[in-house]
Amino acid sequence: MDDYLEQILHLIKDKGYARAVDISKNLGISQASVTNMLQRLDAEGLVKHEKYRGTVLTDEGQRIALAIIERHETLTRFLRLFGIDEETIYHDVEGMEHHVSRPTLNVIRAVADALEADPELLERVRKEGRLSADPG
Amino acid sequence: MDDYLEQILHLIKDKGYARAVDISKNLGISQASVTNMLQRLDAEGLVKHEKYRGTVLTDEGQRIALAIIERHETLTRFLRLFGIDEETIYHDVEGMEHHVSRPTLNVIRAVADALEADPELLERVRKEGRLSADPG
Ligand SMILES: [Mn+2]
Ligand SMILES: [Mn+2]
Secondary structure, eight states: OHHHHHHHHHHHHHHSSBOHHHHHHHHTOOHHHHHHHHHHHHHTTSEEEETTTEEEEOHHHHHHHHHHHHHHHHHHHHHHTTTOOHHHHHHHHHHHGGGOOHHHHHHHHHHHHHHHHOHHHHHHHHHHTTOOSSOO | OHHHHHHHHHHHHHHSSBOHHHHHHHHTOOHHHHHHHHHHHHHTTSEEEETTTEEEEOHHHHHHHHHHHHHHHHHHHHHHTTTOOHHHHHHHHHHHGGGOOHHHHHHHHHHHHHHHHOHHHHHHHHHHTTOOSSOO
């Protein structure tokens, strides 16, 4: 469900609307499954269908989608500090983001903030952990 | 599969052997499913059944189980630095650990090491992130 809301918000931001065919393509899921899930999200009050516009998020749906994207971006920002390759980061984040509670997300954000604000500290952590500074 | 190997290793460490009934109880999964999974793990060469001892891990099974437990412990150690309550930590770790690649685990270990070695730094990260020092 998270992945759908995330994708719908991305599509709305990019194109102004979210069509089942684009959600299906981006998630690699059949259009029938997408239609099914959209009905479920509609029943839960998270999306609605608007004539001529397609699927849009309700306020509640938008709130949840923004939280999902925030988790994704915070986890990505943290891991990018250490030169992990983008593919591994994306894969780990897509899995981890569904299991990160608000307190854990706050911890990761605080650590990322501290490391970004202090390049010497970051360099020290990288060195002591034998982590590369650059991808590869 | 990870959860089974993790549980089997825990049981062997605690009791010297792993019985299907205990795995079933600890994972909250039916004994039929456990028996099924044990057959699959056996076919993959990760566990074997020994007369009078029950299920034991092969060398390869033990190697994987130790890596799983290392992930669990490193993630837990990191989150414990910030006063997140134990229930939330356990829940997040049980979900996240299946999605943490080796490079990401190395990052989390390095950050946990740096924070443990430098209580002032830890205190600063806690303060700036408005994280509590104690559970609750
Ligand atoms: Mn995501
Ligand atoms: Mn675990």
